[in-house]
Amino acid sequence: MISVCELLRMVDLEIMASQVTTASTINSLPLLPYYRSASLILVGNLKSLSAALKSSSRMESDSPIEINENSYQVHDFIWHSSSQRSVSSIQSIQSKTSRGHSVKEVSYGELGSKGVRHGSMGAESEAFSASYKEINDDDARLIYINDPEKTNEKFEFAGNSIRTGKYSILTFFPRNLFEQFHRVAYIYFLVIAILNQLPQLAVFGRGASIMPLAFVLLVTAIKDAYEDYRRHRSDKIENGRLAWVLVNEQFRQIRWKDIRVGEIIKVSLNETLPCDMVLLSTSDTTGVAYVQTTNLDGESNLKTRYAKQETQMKNLEDKKISGLIKCEKPNRNIYGFQANMDIDGKHISLGPSNIILRGCELKNTDWAIGVAVYAGRETKAMLNNSGAPSKRSRLETHMNREIIFLSIFLVVLCMIVSVCHGLWLGRHKDELELMQFYRKKDYSETEIEDYSYFGVGMEIFIVFLMSVIVFQIMIPISLYISMELVRVGQAFFMIRDNQMYDEASKSRFQCRALNINEDLGQIKYVFSDKTGTLTENKMEFQCASIGGVDHSRGEDSIEDERTGYPDQGDGHVLQPKMKVKVDQELLNLSKRKHTDEGKYVHDFFIALAACNTIVPLTVETSDPAVKWIDYQGESPDEQALVYAAAAYGFMLIERTSGHIVIDIQGKRQKFNVLGLHEFDSDRKRMSVILGCPDKTVKVFIKGADTSMFSIIDRSLNLNMLKATEAHLHAYSSKGLRTLVVGMRELSSSEFEQWQSSYETASTALMGRASLLRKVANNIEHHLSILGASGIEDKLQQGVPEAIESLRTAGIKVWVLTGDKQETAISIGYSSKLLTNQMTQIVINNNSTECCRKSLQDALAMCKNLTTDSDATSGGSGTGGNQLALIIDGTSLVYVLDTELEQQLFELARRCTVVLCCRVAPLQKAGIVALMKKRTDDMTLAIGDGANDVSMIQMADVGIGISGQEGRQAVMASDFAMGQFRFLVPLLLVHGHWNYQRMSYMILYNFYRNAVFVLVLFWYVLFTSFTLTTAITDWSSVLYSVLYTSVPTIVVGILDKHLSRTSLLKYPQLYGAGQRQESYNGKLFWATMLDTLWQSIAAFFIPLLAYWRSDVDGSSIGDLWTLGAVIMVNVHLAMDVTRWYWITHAAIWGSIIATFICVMVIDLLSFLAGYWAFFHIAKTELFWLCLLGITIGALVPRFVVKVFVERLRPNDIQIVREAEKFRSSRESQIEMNQIFDPSRR
Secondary structure, three states, X not given: OOOHHHHHHHHOOOOOOOOOOOOOOHHHOOOOOOHHHHHHHHHHHHHHHHHHHXXXXXXXXXXXXXOOHHHHHHXXXXXXXXXXXXXXXXXXXHHHOOOOOOOOXXXXXXXXXXXXXXXXXXXXXXXXXXXXXXXXXXXXXXXXXXXXXXXXXXXXXXXXXXXXXXXXXXXXXXXXXXXXXXXXXXXXXXXXXHHHOOHHHOOOOHHHHHHHHHHXXXXXXXXXXXXXHHHHHHHHHHHOOEEEEEEOOEEXXXXXXXXXXXXXXXXXXXXXXXXXXXXXXXXXXXXXXXEEOHHHHOOOOEEEEEOOHHHHOXXXXXXXXXXXXXXXXXXXXXXXXXXXXXXXXXXXXXXXXXXXXXXXXXXXXXXXXXXXXXXXXXXXXXXXXXXXXXXXXXXXXHHHHHHHHHHHHHHHHHHHHHHHHHHHHHHOOOOOOOOOOOOOXXXXXXXXXXXXXXXXXXHHHHHHHHHHHHOHHHOOHHHXXXXXXXXXXXXXXXXXXXXXXXXXXXXXXXXXXXXXXXXXXXXXXXXXXOOOOOEEEEEEEEEEEEXXXXXXXXXXXXXXXXXXXXXXXXXXXXXXXXXXXXOHHHHHHOOOOOOHXXXXXXXXXXXXXXXXXXXXXXXXXXXXXEEEEXXXXXXXXXXXXXXXXXXXXXXXXXXXXXXXXXXXXXXXXXXXXXXXXXXOOOOOEEEEEEEOOOOOEEEEEEEOHHHHXXXXXXXXXXXXXXXXXXXXXXXXXXXXXXXXXXXXXXXXXXXXXXXXXXXXXXXXXXXXXXXXXXXXXXXXXXXXEEEEEEEEEEEOXXXXXXXXXXXXXXXXXXXXXXXXXXXXXXXXXXXXXXXOOEEEEEEOOOOHHHHHHHHHHXXXXXXXXXXXXXXXXXXXOOOOOEEXXXXXXXXXXXXXXXXXXXXXXXXXXXXXXXXXXXXXXXXHHHHHXXXXXXXXXXXXXXXXXHHHHHHHHHOOEEEEEOEOOEOHXXXXXXXXXOOHXXXXXXXXXXXXHHHHHHHHHHHHHHHHHHHHHXXXXXXXXXXXXXXXXOOOHHHHHHHHHHHOHHHHHHHHHHOOOOXXXXXXXXXXXXHHHHOXXXXXXXXXXXXXXXXXXXXXHHHHHHHHHOXXXXXXXXXXXXXXXXXXXXXXXXXXXXXXXXXXXXXXXXXXXXXXXXXXXXXXXXXXXXXXXXXXXXXXXXXXXXXXXXXXXXXXXXXXXXXXXXXXXXXXXXXXXXXXXXXXXXXXXXXXOOOOOOOOHHHO
């Protein structure tokens, strides 16, 4: 036999995660007498259904069950208030759905195994619905209310202590070392240090060989330790906070870390919740509580949560409460919660509106009491406590390629030395026994033996390993730590840049990912959201179409002076906090309720004031007789509409879970809220059922036009409908956001049927969201249209200028928005994204074949335009035809993740602008992935809302706008800022600087290390390939760590080869990063050739100068060390553009520090080369050699540099010269065409 629960489970496989707020105090509402008998009706229906299923199961016990769309007829049967269906009809349903006894549930693991389909608009809801599956005993956690001992008896749930620190005192060193050695280069240097500890391979002193790696590890460990110390300090403060917990029927204060799951907690006004808790009772008699989730998702607007009526009326201190909550296991979904509660013999269903999460603050509610269900690391806030995704710099990826080349070069050098050493052994095999410094035989003992000689083959192998040790700094270990320090310094100056400080939000630029600073200088594509990113997301009511009449504000519009009405209670005057401009004609109509036009206006503004989730708050003013009404809500659109209603005399002044109070033209009227179906992405509308003062029941609905026109009764007033559609098109063309408003009066029978369905759905144990959505759809039909609203979302300051600058810089700006096409196009023109000179390609299709044909036609047109452009411009390819692609989300459903993707890519790549309308969040990520995976160009995504997170994480660089839609985008981003226009200084200035600096620093590090290695190599060629070295061990070690490292870090942070003014004046200069002019293969090999010459000069000038002298190896080794250090630092000084005192101190100070270190090393008698420096430094030849090395090594570089800059200057060099001389011809500088391949 198949039970009702089993059948319901099968029916509810496909559940959407729509949030539907139910009237929590439904039993106390005066207009709901039917609710008390609804459970009896439901039981009767279930009994009839059970009997039918028994009968059917006897007839077809062996038939499998198949779930299809007809299965939902079972729900239709349950929802009706009377069981009028016959047993035969039920059996018919059973026969259609009886083909399998088991149904597979969707789990997170199964969802994770599937590839993400960016083209599917339902992809999000598919994953989101996983948390709404039936809770079985295996997947549930059982919480015994007010009984933490029993709750934790079977399974010890996590305590409420949190720990964000990574290390402890015992685990710090092993774990930190383990993490650091994830870098392959560190393992390389560790192997080198280990090899040097072997007596046969000991080239350097054992301590000296370990020092470079130890230094780098120590600096990184200190940084990590300090960061972890700050985390531990924060954890200690958090865990030590106090909360009121019910202990022995009394509330007592205990520390947060001691709270356990199952305990009852009391939170007072403005306090922060210590854990995730299910609401049991609040100070509001209706059980409502207001919370602010700023600490959780950054949203400052208040949200409503509800206590169930069964627990709301209990006095927890006088009467012990007990019960059982069965809820889902901890998960990261902060917007979903599924649980059931058994209390006083009742089985109650719990949802997201009944739980308050850790980190939320209680607002406008004196106190709230709840039971802890998730604590500590299992709270949703802690499960979501992860930083921005780890991304790798494109420059660092290319650098690894050059490191491979250097590694091959290192192997080649070692092979040359080892092979030559083998040949040398072969030539002198008869002389080895007595040869000085290379005695083969040990004659110190009576029995003659070989003295550390292992044969020619082994000697070659040993020399190869010794060569690797000597030449190890060819791979620059200091480069990694230098790059980290430079990025920190760059981030500091980006954060402190006052031109990226947002006065409105008082927020500075945030650098959340330190490893991709230089990527900001190579961006080719910018993918931007519209609302809140290009626009302010501060909505302003502009116009309305009511009853088919357009009420666009004309010249007679007046500024609302916050006209208020005396409060009936204490005589205060209540006024809306925000002023709204009103249309005088519409204002007059709003006061004529008894006319036909006035009736439409009355109902329209009632809908605006009531059909929302806005919370009105009373705010004190400087005038004691006047109070302001501040409307708090999750949607800026709803706030604008409620403020508009208030400006026209329909002021919402009170909201509870059971009723609202609207002041209509100075007279308060109470409307009972019988049900509220919130907006969801599937329906794209919301509705509220109101019990009106005239004893009628009406449903008011507002939503997107595409959703609303399908449920409006076109037979009622066709002319009005057509007029409204025309007005909507006009509003959208102006760039306004539009909503359609409708209404329907419910008959007594319709209301009773809805009550029964609503009660059943809102208390369902499984599939509650799906049931409530269907209840909403069943009542949202045959509406009479009231009108439509137009809301302006103004462009942010400087957006048109920013887009123009980015386009001039060769950056393509694409806009991905969920708004209507007309609205997006209008914003495109006002933001200068679209121009009248552009040829627009519009693709709006609803099938694969139509999309294929549209893409083919568009590509053909592009080729024709390109051919015509080439012919017009004489074949130069510099024609002025610019293309703009406009495509909607419906078309993308059939294009993304299909074979049409390549055609879309080819088309989009040819377009100057791409505008995607009506796109879902995953489609945004799909568009970014389309370009990222098929080109080597860098992508940047910028947005401000949770719907932008997917594309922010998909792009190479993600930027979050800290705006009106919370901080989800900021928390998922690599960088964050307050305004879109800050992209210009961020990319064109800081991005350009960072890329140029980091590129130069990497090449310079390769050069300075390779120079020193080649000096050692040349010396080996003159010492029988025995790997003896004239340069002391400590000088070899300190060369890359101390002698030459500081200057490159300072220059990498501070140098500016062009000023901010020039970079902003000539955006074309940004193209250098896109074309990789500062770091590429040609520059690398040119640097290596220069390195080869400089190493020859540095080695052979002293060698020839002292060729027949009696100077010892240690003395000339000091000369080579000092010569190399002076040479590389002067080389760096030649390339510095902006000199600061710290730059002078770093470069010249490093040279002085090298002299001091060399002298100190030679003063130590236990080291080789004692007093060597002082022997050679007293001769004039020593100082002449230092001068000769510098001149001989750098003059060729200087000559080539001057030759190139004079005869073939690039854009940067031209502007740099203009900055130097500031001639009158500066304004006539012509920039090279950034798309001219002949110049590159």
